Amino acid sequence: MYRYDEFDAAFVRDRVAQFSAQVQRRLAGALTEDEFKPLRLQNGVYLQLHAYMLRIAIPYGTLSARQLRQLALIGERFDRSYGHFTTRQNLQFNWIQLKDVPEILSLLADVEMHAIQTSGNCIRNVTADQFAGVAADEIEDPRPVAELIRQWSTAHPEFSFLPRKFKIAVTGAAEDRAAVAVHDIGLRIVRHPETGETGYAVLVGGGLGRTPMVGKWVREFLPKPHLLAYLEALMRVYNAEGRRDNKYKARVKILVHEIGIEAFRARVEAEFARLDPSRIQADAEEVARIARYFAAPAYADLPDNPPAFRRARAANPEFDRWAAQNGFPHKVPGYQAVTLSLKGIGEAPGDISSAGMRLVADLADRYSFGEIRVTHAQNLVLPDVRQDELFDLWQALAAGGLATANAGLITDIIACPGLDYCALATARSIPIAQALARRFASPERQQEIGPLAIKISGCINACGHHHVGHIGILGLEKRGEESYQITLGGDAGNASAIGEILGPGLGAEDVPDAIERLVAVYLAHRQPGELFVESVRRLGIEPFKTAFNAEIHHDAA
Amino acid sequence: MSTAKLQPLPAILIANDLLTGDTVFFAGNGWTRHPGEALMAEDQAASLRLGEAGQEAMRLNQVVDAYLVDVDLSAGGIPVPRHFRERFRLLGPTIRPDLGKQAEFPGLAAQAGRTR
Numbered sequence: 001m002y003r004y005d006e007f008d009a010a011f012v013r014d015r016v017a018q019f020s021a022q023v024q025r026r027l028a029g030a031l032t033e034d035e036f037k038p039l040r041l042q043n044g045v046y047l048q049l050h051a052y053m054l055r056i057a058i059p060y061g062t063l064s065a066r067q068l069r070q071l072a073l074i075g076e077r078f079d080r081s082y083g084h085f086t087t088r089q090n091l092q093f094n095w096i097q098l099k100d101v102p103e104i105l106s107l108l109a110d111v112e113m114h115a116i117q118t119s120g121n122c123i124r125n126v127t128a129d130q131f132a133g134v135a136a137d138e139i140e141d142p143r144p145v146a147e148l149i150r151q152w153s154t155a156h157p158e159f160s161f162l163p164r165k166f167k168i169a170v171t172g173a174a175e176d177r178a179a180v181a182v183h184d185i186g187l188r189i190v191r192h193p194e195t196g197e198t199g200y201a202v203l204v205g206g207g208l209g210r211t212p213m214v215g216k217w218v219r220e221f222l223p224k225p226h227l228l229a230y231l232e233a234l235m236r237v238y239n240a241e242g243r244r245d246n247k248y249k250a251r252v253k254i255l256v257h258e259i260g261i262e263a264f265r266a267r268v269e270a271e272f273a274r275l276d277p278s279r280i281q282a283d284a285e286e287v288a289r290i291a292r293y294f295a296a297p298a299y300a301d302l303p304d305n306p307p308a309f310r311r312a313r314a315a316n317p318e319f320d321r322w323a324a325q326n327g328f329p330h331k332v333p334g335y336q337a338v339t340l341s342l343k344g345i346g347e348a349p350g351d352i353s354s355a356g357m358r359l360v361a362d363l364a365d366r367y368s369f370g371e372i373r374v375t376h377a378q379n380l381v382l383p384d385v386r387q388d389e390l391f392d393l394w395q396a397l398a399a400g401g402l403a404t405a406n407a408g409l410i411t412d413i414i415a416c417p418g419l420d421y422c423a424l425a426t427a428r429s430i431p432i433a434q435a436l437a438r439r440f441a442s443p444e445r446q447q448e449i450g451p452l453a454i455k456i457s458g459c460i461n462a463c464g465h466h467h468v469g470h471i472g473i474l475g476l477e478k479r480g481e482e483s484y485q486i487t488l489g490g491d492a493g494n495a496s497a498i499g500e501i502l503g504p505g506l507g508a509e510d511v512p513d514a515i516e517r518l519v520a521v522y523l524a525h526r527q528p529g530e531l532f533v534e535s536v537r538r539l540g541i542e543p544f545k546t547a548f549n550a551e552i553h554h555d556a557a
Numbered sequence: 558m559s560t561a562k563l564q565p566l567p568a569i570l571i572a573n574d575l576l577t578g579d580t581v582f583f584a585g586n587g588w589t590r591h592p593g594e595a596l597m598a599e600d601q602a603a604s605l606r607l608g609e610a611g612q613e614a615m616r617l618n619q620v621v622d623a624y625l626v627d628v629d630l631s632a633g634g635i636p637v638p639r640h641f642r643e644r645f646r647l648l649g650p651t652i653r654p655d656l657g658k659q660a661e662f663p664g665l666a667a668q669a670g671r672t673r
Contacts, residue, residue, distance in 0.1 A: 026575075026618070027575070027576065027618075029617075029618040032618075033575075033615065033618075033621050033622075047573055047578060047621060047622065048578075049580070049642075049645065049646045050578075050579070050580055050646065050649060050650070050657055051573075051577070051578040051579060052578035080656055095656070096578065097576065097577045097578060098575065098576055098577070098578060099576050099577070348652055348653075419641075419642060419645055420645065420650035420651055420652050420653070421650060425642075428645075428651065428652075430652045431651060431652055434652065480639075480640070480641075481641070482641065
């Protein structure tokens with residue numbers, strides 16, 4: 001993975017010193033809260049319901065064992081011995097004291113981490129496919145370009161005060177696991193249909209929040225050396241024309257929607273034509289330097305699906321289930337990527353204790369070249385595990401409570417922190433996720449239902465990605481109570497779609513039964529091999545709506 | 558008659574401590590972490606005085622984000638906010654009874670009338 005050079009290290013240390021001084025001035029009363037707030041937000045410090053929250057950047061979701069151990073230490077020393085992984089592949093600590101932030105940032109800098117670009121109206125931490133570099137369906141590893149964009153965008157003087165925050169996601173695989181179509185910019189590494197050269201397909205104007213939109217193609221093939229110039233042109237058009245009069249209409253998706261994708265594209269292309277890509281793109285030498293950090297580790301020459309692996313699976317049904325459900329095809333024979341679910345039944349999605357972090361770090365060192373990935377679905381991944389060592393890994397994970405075999409299933413629920421922590425939330429999210437996980441806890445039942453993504457947000461800002469859940473749940477306030485709006489048919493993948501609202505909001509206690517009714521429609525009508533979301537597409541929303549509303553009307557009668 | 562919106566009563570003053578971020582309540586002679594010690598305003602004049610105390614504490618950089626919250630006094634003697642958001646703030650995360658004030662002050666959740 002990427003290692004800081006002397007400039008990166010000095011930059012991060014300078015920022016720690018700068019913010020430490022700002023904290024001291026705030027505590028001494030030299031800065032008012034109005035003056036201090038934008039400064040703390042630029043360093044990932046939020047004020048939540050019970051305490052300050054610190055959001056730490058995990059660029060494109062890649063972590064080293066050493067970094068994860070440091071996060072465990074920070075959790076123990078300054079928080080409540082746990083952290084929360086977010087849908088943006090970051091980590092949040094919920095119980096931070098302002099006076100401790102300088103020391104925490106210094107500890108982060110020790111392991112080449114920081115909290116820059118985790119807040120504010122800048123280009124945020126770039127996200128990527130969690131299986132980058134190892135996925136069997138990958139055209140090219142997206143991490144080098146994600147890192148290039150990170151370096152280009154960090155403290156970019158022109159793009160540090162945009163109309164609103166700006167999120168970029170990258171994937172290099174055939175299947176989109178990074179939800180690129182619901183980002184301000186989504187980049188897909190693609191092959192040119194004629195030359196075979198790799199470049200980027202560029203989507204713009206996707207996003208969730210109160211105005212959910214699927215991104216539109218602004219460039220179907222962008223040659224690699226043009227990337228930063230093209231991004232600069234696009235950002236410049238947005239920076240100049242994006243609305244600043246209304247924060248709810250300030251994202252680039254609104255601009256694209258208001259002027260239309262053709263007009264937007266024309267403006268970007270006109271701006272791009274004025275630029276000289278060779279002066280903006282990083283030197284080929286620097287691009288190559290970055291890429292070298294992502295070179296494949298020293299894989300052993302192994303047979304695929306070796307006898308020991310097959311025997312362990314045959315002898316242990318629980319291991320077999322985990323290997324099948326949480327395993328992911330690796331591009332190298334004899335290896336597998338595996339998802340470590342942070343969705344144990346009844347747990348808070350994305351939460352992990354400091355002890356759990358240490359266990360994962362140790363297992364990453366032992367079994368996966370010391371590397372860990374964070375997924376936007378709030379799980380962890382060990383990307384490079386030998387199949388013949390998978391059983392040993394599974395046993396160690398099971399002992400630490402990290403071997404739940406539910407990746408991609410109905411209990412692998414995304415949930416934002418919601419009103420248990422978040423000052424913006426209008427309702428709780430985590431208790432809904434817990435109730436649903438308990439309702440569908442049976443492993444056999446989960447297998448029978450198959451892949452189904454439930455995503456829960458505790459407010460309209462949609463950190464829990466509810467719009468793109470196969471089933472989405474949005475927590476709102478209705479007449480002084482928490483109320484949950486259910487949507488159906490959203491999709492964060494290649495067939496990106498925004499879910500449709502099924503009916504009136506429900507009380508928390510009614511949500512599990514309502515989801516049961518939706519699942520029942522699917523089980524009754526699915527064709528052989530058809531996934532939940534495919535059935536929704538084929539059947540349309542109506543049969544689900546009918547089942548959903550039947551019971552509600554009955555209750556009301 | 559003033560056209561200013563009347564503060565629903567009774568009310569307490571809630572804020573975050575600047576240094577720690579902890580939820581704190583105005584006790585009349587300073588700030589307290591225990592909601593049972595919060596000063597309750599029973600009339601508009603008292604609620605105005607509470608509001609002014611909040612402004613002053615923010616000006617003095619003692620607390621952040623101070624505002625009034627309307628409450629009911631529980632049978633256990635705790636001023637319990639009428640809105641669920643502020644109730645969660647009073648006690649801590651509903652999903653982690655081992656954290657927040659509900660853990661720090663034994664008996665608080667029961668006194669405040671939380672059943673779960």
